[in-house]
Amino acid sequence: MNSSSIAMNRSRLRWLERALLLVGILCLGIWAWSWLDSTYFQYRENQILDEALKAPPKTTAAAETDSLGSFKPQPAAMPPKPLEDGSLIGRIEIPRVGVSAVVLEGVDTKALRRGVGHIPETARPGTGNVGLAAHRDSFFRGLKDIRKNDIIRLQTLEGTFQYRVEWTEIVKPEDTKVLADNGTSELTLVTCYPFYYVGSAPKRFIVRAQQVDEGEARVE
Amino acid sequence: MKRLNLMTAVLAIVAAPALFAQSTLNTNAPGPSQETKPGQTNNNLQNPGSNMQQGNQNGTMQEHGTVEGTANESTTGTNDMNSQTGTSTGTTGTTGTTGTMNNTDSTGTTGTMSNDTATGTTTTTTTGSSDSMNNTDTTTGSTGSYSGSSSATDTTTTSSASLPQTASDLPTVAIAGLLALFAAFAIRTYAKRNA
DSSP, X not given: OOHHHXXXXXXXXXXXXXXXXXXXXXXXXXXXXXXXXXXXXXXXXXXHHHHHHHSOOOOOOOOTTOXXXXXXXXXXXXXXXXXXXXXXXXXXXXXXXXXXXXXXXXOSHHHHHHSEEEOTTSOOTTSSXXXXXXXXXXXXGGGGGOOTTOEEEEEETTEEEEXXXXXXXXXXXXXXXXXOOOSSOEEEEEEEESSSOXXXXXXXXXXXXXXXXXXXXXXO | OHHHHHHHHHHHHHHHHHHHHHSGGGOOOSSSOOOSSTTBOTTSOBOTTOOSOOOOOXXXXXXXXXXXXXXXXXXXXXXXXXXXXXXXXXXXXXXXXXXXXXXXXXXSOOOXXXXXXXXXXXXXXXXXXXXXXXXXXXXEOSSOOEEOOOEEEOOOOOOOOOOOOOOOXXXXXXXXXXXXXXXXXXXXXXXXXXX
């Protein structure tokens, strides 16, 4: 091999090395940025939620001084407006497995990167089958250790709801019957399965919990 | 040792695209039927095969206008869980007038269509359901005549509702980044030893 071909090979290797270095830094940069964004978002939204929960509930001053003339009948209760994607709903906590994350409306990429997503077609907390989804490699990592009778706490601005785990199941992604509303107040957690898998996991891990009152939850 | 370094570098280069191939970026189902929400198609239409709870989509739409001659009317609409939007265009034959109706129906409200020039009166009542809308046209008026029928069918793209995709690309990206760095390091070591 002559000297010119050796020099060419070295030059190629150098360029390959630089290219790989660039790709490596770029990929790790994306990962780091995403992690920082998620961590900061969780911190900020937790603060906002805590402040909102501490604030005294708004009361209408149904004053004794109100005169009959100024009385305005309240409109009938309307169904809640659909929330915008990404808006804060509350916080989910599963103390035994160390899960604690804010819950956002929607299950798009951004919402699931930053927190636990509320599946839009499912019920609001306390009104039916609430569907929540999150990544198995971030917020719902702890679900791999969940078991029957674990307590799940869902804090929202409308109140705190306690659920007790009834069962877990591994289903296909098309198996949406787990999100069906049975008329009872339930919580369904969805994440990917298997928990350790590179790429798009082929199945879904389902956790179904039934709402219990606070006294029942304390027994645990 | 040199061979080992070279093989490591080659392996890393080959492995990186393979890891990307496994990532969620590359696992979308083929075809146009990517549903955005469970129970709905990519057109935000309801999936009739889905067992997801569906919102109330029945509504009544009324058109008031006057036409003469033959009217051709077509309606296209898209359904959302709680809202229905439709556009109806009617054309009268002899006088060549055109009416356009825009109807936004979220809770069964009513839209009105008026034709510019016509004689007679046409009242069209449209009732929509989740999968199809059947229009019933009723014509009243002393001098006008109206013939024609209209129907609107929502085209539902074949889709299967599915649970949310909860696989993150980030671990794949991180692994690919680490592999690329290792490969770069291996190449540098190889080049130094051969220098």
